[in-house]
Amino acid sequence: MRVNPNTVPDILADINQSQGTLNTLLQEVSTGKSVSVPSDNPSASAQMVQNTIESADVDQYTQNVSTTLNAVQSASSVLSSVVSSLTQAVSLGTEGANGTTSASNQQALAEQVQGILANVVSEANTSFAGSYLFGGTGTGKAPYTADPTSPTGYTYNGTNDSNSVEVGDNLNVQFSLPGSQVFSNSSNSVMGALSSLATALQSGSTSSISSATSAVTSAISYLGQQQAFYSSAQGQLNSQETTLQQDTVTLTTQATNLIGVNEATAATELSQAETDNSAVLAAAAKVLPQNLLNYLSTPS
Amino acid sequence: MGGLTTSLLVGLQALEASQAALDATSNNIANANTPGYTREVVQLSENAENESAGTVTGGGVTLDGIQSVRDELLNLQIQQQTSLQSSADTQSSSLQPIQQYFASSGNDIATTLSSFSSSLAQLSASPSSSAAQQSVLSAGQNLAQSFNTTANGLTSAQTSADQQVTQTVAQINSLTQQIAQLNSQLSSTSATSENGGAIEDQRDQLVQQLSTLTGIDVSQSSSGEVITTGNGSPLVIGSQSFSLQTATGTDGFQQVLDSNGNNITSSIQGGQLGGAIQVRDQVIPGFLNSLNTLASQFATAFNAAQAKGYDSNGKAGQNFFTVPPGTAGAAAGIGVALTSPSQIAISSDGSAGSNGNVANLSAALTNALPSGQTPANAYANIVFQVGNAASNASAESTAVGQNILQLTNQQSAVSGVSIDEETTNLIRYQTAYEAAARIVSTIQALSTVTLDMGSTQSY
Numbered sequence: 119m120r121v122n123p124n125t126v127p128d129i130l131a132d133i134n135q136s137q138g139t140l141n142t143l144l145q146e147v148s149t150g151k152s153v154s155v156p157s158d159n160p161s162a163s164a165q166m167v168q169n170t171i172e173s174a175d176v177d178q179y180t181q182n183v184s185t186t187l188n189a190v191q192s193a194s195s196v197l198s199s200v201v202s203s204l205t206q207a208v209s210l211g212t213e214g215a216n217g218t219t220s221a222s223n224q225q226a227l228a229e230q231v232q233g234i235l236a237n238v239v240s241e242a243n244t245s246f247a248g249s250y251l252f253g254g255t256g257t258g259k260a261p262y263t264a265d266p267t268s269p270t271g272y273t274y275n276g277t278n279d280s281n282s283v284e285v286g287d288n289l290n291v292q293f294s295l296p297g298s299q300v301f302s303n304s305s306n307s308v309m310g311a312l313s314s315l316a317t318a319l320q321s322g323s324t325s326s327i328s329s330a331t332s333a334v335t336s337a338i339s340y341l342g343q344q345q346a347f348y349s350s351a352q353g354q355l356n357s358q359e360t361t362l363q364q365d366t367v368t369l370t371t372q373a374t375n376l377i378g379v380n381e382a383t384a385a386t387e388l389s390q391a392e393t394d395n396s397a398v399l400a401a402a403a404k405v406l407p408q409n410l411l412n413y414l415s416t417p418s
Numbered sequence: 419m420g421g422l423t424t425s426l427l428v429g430l431q432a433l434e435a436s437q438a439a440l441d442a443t444s445n446n447i448a449n450a451n452t453p454g455y456t457r458e459v460v461q462l463s464e465n466a467e468n469e470s471a472g473t474v475t476g477g478g479v480t481l482d483g484i485q486s487v488r489d490e491l492l493n494l495q496i497q498q499q500t501s502l503q504s505s506a507d508t509q510s511s512s513l514q515p516i517q518q519y520f521a522s523s524g525n526d527i528a529t530t531l532s533s534f535s536s537s538l539a540q541l542s543a544s545p546s547s548s549a550a551q552q553s554v555l556s557a558g559q560n561l562a563q564s565f566n567t568t569a570n571g572l573t574s575a576q577t578s579a580d581q582q583v584t585q586t587v588a589q590i591n592s593l594t595q596q597i598a599q600l601n602s603q604l605s606s607t608s609a610t611s612e613n614g615g616a617i618e619d620q621r622d623q624l625v626q627q628l629s630t631l632t633g634i635d636v637s638q639s640s641s642g643e644v645i646t647t648g649n650g651s652p653l654v655i656g657s658q659s660f661s662l663q664t665a666t667g668t669d670g671f672q673q674v675l676d677s678n679g680n681n682i683t684s685s686i687q688g689g690q691l692g693g694a695i696q697v698r699d700q701v702i703p704g705f706l707n708s709l710n711t712l713a714s715q716f717a718t719a720f721n722a723a724q725a726k727g728y729d730s731n732g733k734a735g736q737n738f739f740t741v742p743p744g745t746a747g748a749a750a751g752i753g754v755a756l757t758s759p760s761q762i763a764i765s766s767d768g769s770a771g772s773n774g775n776v777a778n779l780s781a782a783l784t785n786a787l788p789s790g791q792t793p794a795n796a797y798a799n800i801v802f803q804v805g806n807a808a809s810n811a812s813a814e815s816t817a818v819g820q821n822i823l824q825l826t827n828q829q830s831a832v833s834g835v836s837i838d839e840e841t842t843n844l845i846r847y848q849t850a851y852e853a854a855a856r857i858v859s860t861i862q863a864l865s866t867v868t869l870d871m872g873s874t875q876s877y
Contacts, residue, residue: 122827123836131823155517156805157812163520164802167528171794174532178539185543249546255771281773284542287784290777410838 129402136395143388146379153377162376169376173369179285180362185247186283186293187355193251193294194348196241197341200301200308203241204338207234207312211331214319221322228319235312239272242301254296255279261297262309270313274302285358293351295344306340422861422868424468428478429857435462435479436851442484443843446835454623456486456833458615486615492829493622494636497629499825501688503818504630508693509701510811512579516705517808519571520801527568527797530561531783538780541764545773551730551759558738559754565713569749572706579698580671586631586691587662587674593628594645594659597621601642602657628653633688648692649685651676671698701807705800706749712796714748715787717741723782727763727775735763735775 122128146152156163213219214227243260244251253261254277265273278298282290301308311333318326439460449455461484465477520526537550537557544550600621607617625645628634633648642656652660660677667673673683674691684699686692717739724735742751756762766774786792791799 120831121836122831122834123839124830124834127823127826127830131819155514155521155808156801157513157517157808158805160802160805160809163805164798166522167798167801168794170522170528171532171535174536175539178536182539182543247544249771253771255765255767255769255773258770277769277771279767279769279772279774281545281771282542282777283773284539284777284780288777288781290542410841414841 125405129398129405132398133395133402136391136398140388140391140395143384143391147381147384147388150379150381151377152379152384159377166373166376169369169373172365173373175287176362176365176369180359180366182283183285183355183359183362186285186291187352187359189246189251190293190348190351190355192244192246194345194352196244196251197300197345197348200238200241201338201341201345203234203238204308204312204334204341207231207315208331208334208338210234211315211319211327211334215324215327215331217324224319224322224327228316231312231316231319235271235309235316238301238308238312242297250276250297251294252276252297252300254294254298255281262301270302270307270309272302272309274298285355286361289358291351291354291358293355295347300341300344303340306337308337308341311337422865424475426858426861426865428476429854429861431465431478431480432854432857433851435460435481436847436854438481438484439843439847440851443840443847447837447840447844450835450837450840454619454626455835456488456615456619456622457835458484458486461485484615486618487833488618488622489829489832492825492832493626496822496825496829497626497634497636498688499818499822500626500629501633501692503815503822504690505633505688505693505696506811506815506818508582508690509697510808510815512575512694512697513701513804513808513811516572516575516702517804519568520804525560525564525567527561527564528794528801530557530564531793531797533557534561535780535783538776538783541762542773542776542780545764545776546771548759551762551764554762555754555756555759558756562739562752562754565709565749565752569706569709569713572702572709573750576671576698576702576706579694579702582694583672583674583691583698584664586689586694587664587672590628590631590653590691591659591661593624593631594653594661597624597628597643597645598654598657598659600624601654605642605657629689631689632686632691647676647682647685648687649682651680651682705804707745708796708800708803710745710748711789712749712787712793712800713752714741714745715789715796716782716793717748717752719785719787719793720779720782723775723778724763726766726778728765728768729763730760730765730770732765732768732770736761738762 145154153159153162153166210227210230214224219227239262242252242262250256250261253259253275256276259275261276262272262274264271267273274297276297278296280292280294280296282292285291302310311330315327315330315334318330439462442458442460446457461482463480463482465480467477468475522528534554534557537554541547541550541554600617604617604621621643625634625636628645634653635646635648635650637644637646639655643654644652644656645654646652651662653662654660662677663675663679664672665675665681667681667683673681674686674695676682683695686695718741720739721737724738727735729735737755740751740753740755741748763775763779765772766778783793787796789796
């Protein structure tokens with residue numbers, strides 16, 4: 119059988135293919151990506167869509183968790199501080215009700231309790247990152263403002279609802295309680311208890327002082343229950359933070375696996391491709407000039 | 419019994435035969451690198467013997483002609499594969515620019531969708547921050563814009579495929595006319611039994627070019643070569659060519675009509691024309707349809723979530739996105755309806771500080787659409803379709819390219835000019851010519867000697 123005398127197309131195809139491989143590897147090494155357009159790996163490109171969206175979300179969720187954790191921690195420390203103020207009020211009430219305290223001393227104690235109330239109100243008006251910790255979903259106005267017509271002397275301006283923050287796909291964590299539930303609850307009002315204690319001390323009635331003092335004590339235990347909400351929110355956020363950190367690692371690893379390049383492998387392949395390319399070119403240089411004319415003597 | 423004259427005649431025939439062989443060889447060498455050239459070989463046959471008075475002498479050599487060496491079957495196979503490759507190449511090169519819209523660029527839908535999603539998560543943490551509200555609105559605008567850009571990119575690729583249809587049809591018509599003309603020349607040369615090699619080479623070359631433009635069937639009939647499109651519409655019958663026409667169809671794109679005015683667009687396969695029609699009428703409409711469905715369903719779902727809440731002014735949430743009714747044109751037409759960040763329905767109860775509806779807004783991005791997929795999955799699916807189509811087209815082109823290389827090698831083995839072979843032949847025919855010339859000169863010398871016999875005078 120006759121052999122194909124024209125090797126040029128074959129040689130060109132070989133050189134072309136070798137050059138193509140070299141270019142692809144060069145691009146992979148220089149960009150660090152094995153996929154630049156969807157056709158490089160359609161399925162990886164499709165998975166990267168999800169990865170891109172999830173990565174951006176996880177970043178934002180992580181920020182949300184960290185901001186919210188700070189808010190929850192401040193709210194929790196406000197509650198602790200209020201509890202210690204209340205404890206102080208209880209000892210003042212106990213002192214006022216022991217039967218030996220003079221009326222003037224009781225007045226002085228009443229003023230101290232008023233001071234504690236003012237202090238608690240200011241604590242309840244604590245704001246964090248521009249919003250009030252105990253204002254419910256209300257904005258703009260401080261949760262508690264002085265109001266002479268109110269029995270406690272203060273009125274609640276916030277709402278009875280509370281916001282949740284998005285810390286995962288379809289995962290929203292409630293991170294605050296409204297002041298109306300924490301401080302001015304109708305059955306267990308911190309403000310009400312302190313205000314009654316001050317009034318009782320002013321009146322000098324031992325029995326009133328005692329009952330007002332025990333109301334403050336029960337407010338302390340009520341705050342303890344509210345504190346549990348913040349601990350639970352904190353626990354939930356901490357565990358979500360761990361999950362998100364894990365997600366970040368998983369997503370980064372996934373992205374690397376999908377479209378990344380293993381530098382060592384790619385560099386080795388590149389060097390292999392360079393060698394192959396040199397070999398193809400060297401072979402072409404040897405084969406192409408070969409023909410009978412090289413060996414015939416020129417006609418005389 | 420043959421005399422000197424007979425020998426002289428044989429010598430002359432030998433000279434002619436060698437001369438023809440040298441002609442063929444030199445023509446082969448001259449066209450060694452001419453595309454479409456098939457090598458020529460000289461056809462010689464031995465003359466009948468002369469028998470006279472019981473003595474048999476050789477009758478010399480006859481030059482039958484010069485024959486081109488070609489394999490029609492291989493040509494047909496190469497034409498078919500060329501049509502396939504050309505179609506795949508056309509699809510691949512149409513899909514390359516489209517792919518850029520789906521690659522991660524910062525403006526692609528995946529990126530803008532992720533920014534939109536994370537801006538909503540940010541809004542959940544700071545519902546009353548005007549910066550957070552603004553960033554949701556801007557991210558929504560960017561998302562709508564990337565839908566527009568992608569849809570426009572697809573449409574413009576469709577338009578260039580449409581232009582390619584018109585141009586290719588014009589090229590096909592020009593080629594079929596030339597082929598018909600060559601067929602007519604060929605039939606007259608065949609009649610006079612001259613060597614039609616060069617014309618046949620030219621025609622094969624043109625048919626080869628025609629096969630890059632569209633898929634064709636080539637057959638032989640009594641009226642000469644017949645070329646039809648894949649579905650049988652005639653392009654060339656012998657010396658007559660049939661022009662294809664184009665006409666604007668109901669979808670605004672050019673339809674291909676055969677010479678009788680029948681619409682044969684959907685049955686055209688292979689070649690640039692088949693590839694361009696495939697991309698224009700099948701591939702891109704598939705992508706556009708998926709993208710439009712996504713844009714329409716996503717906008718509707720997000721608007722529904724927006725309607726569940728109240729904006730910063732306490733009003734019921736109005737549509738966030740505007741989208742044309744129906745799915746057609748949804749991706750190209752989607753836009754943001756809101757003009758101010760305060761119109762985002764953040765609140766679930768109408769109070770300014772509530773963020774209760776942000777969860778609903780975010781859920782619109784993570785919940786399944788009526789298509790059964792989440793927006794991210796639906797988009798990922800489109801990315802896969804685009805990538806897969808482009809990758810298949812280029813893989814097919816590569817695979818068919820290998821076939822063509824194989825077939826071309828086989829064709830070249832049959833028809834290609836080997837310089838080594840021609841050089842060898844050159845030496846062979848040179849020697850033969852020299853020997854034939856020697857016959858003539860020898861006979862001349864002998865004739866002289868014969869004429870000189872018995873004469874004092876020398877001739």
